[in-house]
Amino acid sequence: MTHLEKLDHHFKEKRDEHLEQLKGFLRIPSISSLSEHKKDMQVAAEWLMDSCKTAGLENLSIDETDGHPVIYGDWLHAEGKPTILVYGHYDVQPVDPLNLWVSGPFEPEVRDNKLFARGASDDKGQVFMHVKAVEALMQETGSLPVNVKFIIEGEEEIGSPHLEKYIEANKEKLAADVIVISDTGMQGPGQPAVCYGLRGLTGVQIDVQGPKGDLHSGLYGGGVQNPIHALAEILASFRDQEGTITVDGFYDNVRPLSDEEREAYKALGFNEEALKEEVGVTELFGEKGFTHFERTWARPTLEVNGVFGGFSGEGIKTVLPAEAGAKITCRLVPDQDPDEIVKKLKAHIEKHKPVGVTVTVSEFDKGKPFITPFDHPAIQAAGRSYEKVYNVPTAYTRGGGSIPIVAAFDEILGLPVVLMGFGLDTENFHAPNEHFHLENFDQGLRVIGDYYYEIAGFTKDELKK
Known part of the structure; x- marks a missing residue:
C-alpha cells in the first residue's frame, strides 16, 4: 500500500x-x-x-x-x-x-x-x-x-x-x-x-479639536471653523476619484506583481456580478489598472473605518460641534513598513489640516x-x-x-x-x-x-x- x-x-x-x-x-x-x-x-x-x-x-x-x-x-x-x-x-x-x-x-x-x-x-x-x-x-x-x-x-x-x-x-x-x-x-x-x-496592517485615529465647547450654529456658524468640515477635508484628501491613494510616498516600496502571479490570478476566474450581488452593491470600485484579486490581495489600501462628532440623535440640533474624529486603517503589502506609512500619514494630515482647528493623530497596533x-x-x-x-x-x-x-x-x-x-x-x-x-x-x-x-x-x- x-x-x-x-x-x-x-x-x-x-x-x-x-x-x-x-x-x-x-x-x-x-x-x-x-x-x-x-x-x-x-x-x-x-x-x-x-x-x-x-x-x-x-x-x-x-x-x-x-x-x-x-x-x-x-x-x-x-x-x-x-x-x-x-x-x-x-x-x-x-x-x-x-x-x-x-x-x-x-x-x-x-x-x-x-x-x-x-x-x-x-x-x-x-x-x-x-x-x-x-x-x-x-x-x-x-x-x-x-x-x-x-x-x-x-x-x-x-x-x-x-x-x-x-x-x-x-x-x-x-x-x-x-x-x-x-x-x-x-x-x-x-x-x-x-x-x-x-497584507500587513496599520491604523491611526484622527482627532480634530475646534472651539472649547459646542457652539450655537446661528451665532457662530460661518465665523468659526467647523471640526466636522475640517475632518471631511482631511479625509477627502487621502484618495482621488479613481481610488488611488494620494499620500506622498505611499506607494514607494510596494512590490510589483510578477507576470506569473497576474496570470495565476486571472486563471482563477472572477464573477463580478456574483460579488456585486453577494455584497449588495451596484458597482465595484478600486484602484485603476488592477483586477479585483490584485486590488484585494496585492495592493495597499487606506480605508476610513469610522467617523464621529456632532449631533446624531433623532431630529436636528443646530450645533457647531467642538470636536470630530475618524479611525483609519491601511492594509499594507510587501515591502511596506507600518512605521514608515504612519509617518507619511501624519505628514499628509499636517499638510492638509485646515485652519482654525487642532489635529492630533494616535497610532494603533501594527502588523507587517x-x-x-x-x-x-x-x-x-x-x-x-x-x-x-x-x-x-x-x-x-x-x-x-x-x-x-x-x-x-x-x-x-x-x-x-x-x-x-x-x-x-x-x-x-x-x-x-x-x-x-x-x-x-x-x-x-x-x-x-x-x-x-x-x-x-x-x-x-x-x-x-
Whole structure:
C-alpha cells in the first residue's frame, strides 16, 4: 500500500472516533478574551497536550507566558530530513449573540455533513487535523517521514500579544525548515488554495479639536471653523476619484506583481456580478489598472473605518460641534513598513489640516505584511498534495487580511511560511453558527499526511527561503 492508501484506510476506520474526540475539544469554552474563561483555557491546553501525547509527539510542555500558555511538542527522529513547524491556536472567539445559534456554541452537532460549534473551523478543527495526521502516520508506519514541531497558542483571537516574545526567546527550540499553518480558507467548495502572502496592517485615529465647547450654529456658524468640515477635508484628501491613494510616498516600496502571479490570478476566474450581488452593491470600485484579486490581495489600501462628532440623535440640533474624529486603517503589502506609512500619514494630515482647528493623530497596533514566493518548493509541494486528494488544480492566492504573528514568524525565524487552509469563507467563523464542512475535514487529513512526504523529498538547502 502507498502512504496515501494507508492514510485513507486509517481515516475511514477512525472517522467516528476522531469526530467524537474533536467534539470533546470543541466543548471546552476556551475564549481567550474573557477573564471568566481562564480555567477553560488551561483545560483546553491540557486536552491538546494529552492529544499530542497520544499521537506520538514527544518533549511536550505547557509553556507559560504573561497570558495564556503555549503548547509545544515535537518528534525529531527523521535523521537528515527537513523539519516542519506546525502553528495553530486553541482559543476561540466569544459567542454573542447567543440567541442566533441553532445549537449551543459549545454543544457540537453535525448537520448536513457540517460540524457546528465555536472553533470548529477557526482553529480547533484544523489544529486537530494536524495532530491526527501525525497519529495516523505513527500508527500506520511507526515513524514520520520528516521531523515535526508543534507550537499551539491560546491568544491568537486577541492578537497574540505574548507570542512574539515567546518566539524570540525560543528561536533555537523552534528552529525548522518550513512553517505550516492551517488557519486560512480554500478558494471555494472543492477548490483548494495555498495562500502565500498576507497584507500587513496599520491604523491611526484622527482627532480634530475646534472651539472649547459646542457652539450655537446661528451665532457662530460661518465665523468659526467647523471640526466636522475640517475632518471631511482631511479625509477627502487621502484618495482621488479613481481610488488611488494620494499620500506622498505611499506607494514607494510596494512590490510589483510578477507576470506569473497576474496570470495565476486571472486563471482563477472572477464573477463580478456574483460579488456585486453577494455584497449588495451596484458597482465595484478600486484602484485603476488592477483586477479585483490584485486590488484585494496585492495592493495597499487606506480605508476610513469610522467617523464621529456632532449631533446624531433623532431630529436636528443646530450645533457647531467642538470636536470630530475618524479611525483609519491601511492594509499594507510587501515591502511596506507600518512605521514608515504612519509617518507619511501624519505628514499628509499636517499638510492638509485646515485652519482654525487642532489635529492630533494616535497610532494603533501594527502588523507587517508577509510573503513567501509562490514558486517556492514548499508552496508548490502543498499544491501537489492538495491536487492528489482533491483531483483539481490548486489555486495560489494571497490573503487580503492580516495575521500579524505570521509576519513575526517570517521575520524572526526566517523560514518559508505555508498557509494550508481547509475552511471556507461561508463557515461563519467569528459569528453565530460557526461550522466546518466535514468533506474538507476528511480530505484535509489526507492532504496534511501527504504533505509530510512531499517535504521529505527536499533537502534542507532546497527549502531555504
